[in-house]
Amino acid sequence: MFGVxxxxxxxxxxxxxxxxxxxxxxxxxxxxKGITEFKKGVRGIEDxxxxxxxxxxxxxxxxxxxxxxxVETTAPKFEPPKFEPNDTNSSAS
Numbered sequence: 001m002f003g004v005x006x007x008x009x010x011x012x013x014x015x016x017x018x019x020x021x022x023x024x025x026x027x028x029x030x031x032x033k034g035i036t037e038f039k040k041g042v043r044g045i046e047d048x049x050x051x052x053x054x055x056x057x058x059x060x061x062x063x064x065x066x067x068x069x070x071v072e073t074t075a076p077k078f079e080p081p082k083f084e085p086n087d088t089n090s091s092a093s
Contacts (some may be wrong), residue, residue, distance in 0.1 A: 020027050 016024065
C-alpha cells in the first residue's frame with residue numbers, strides 16, 4: 001500500500017530500538033493507552049451526536065417536515081398540435 005517492504009520494516013525496527021532502547025515497552029504501552037483514549041473520545045462524540053439527532057427528531061415529529069412527506073412527481077402530458085400541418089412542398093409546384 002505504501003511501498004514499505006521487509007527491508008524497510010527491519011530498518012524502522014532497528015531505528016526504534018536505537019531511539020527508545022529499554023523504554024520501548026513503556027512507549028508501546030503509552031501509545032496503546034493513547035489510542036484507547038482517542039477511541040473512547042470519538043465514541044463519546046458519536047454518542048452525543050446520536051442523542052442530539054434523536055432528540056431533534058423527537059421534537060420535530062409533532063410537525064411534519066417537507067422531507068418526510070413523499071414528493072409526487074408528474075410528467076407533462078403530450079398534447080398534439082392544434083393546427084393542421086401545411087404541406088408547402090406540394091402547393092409550391
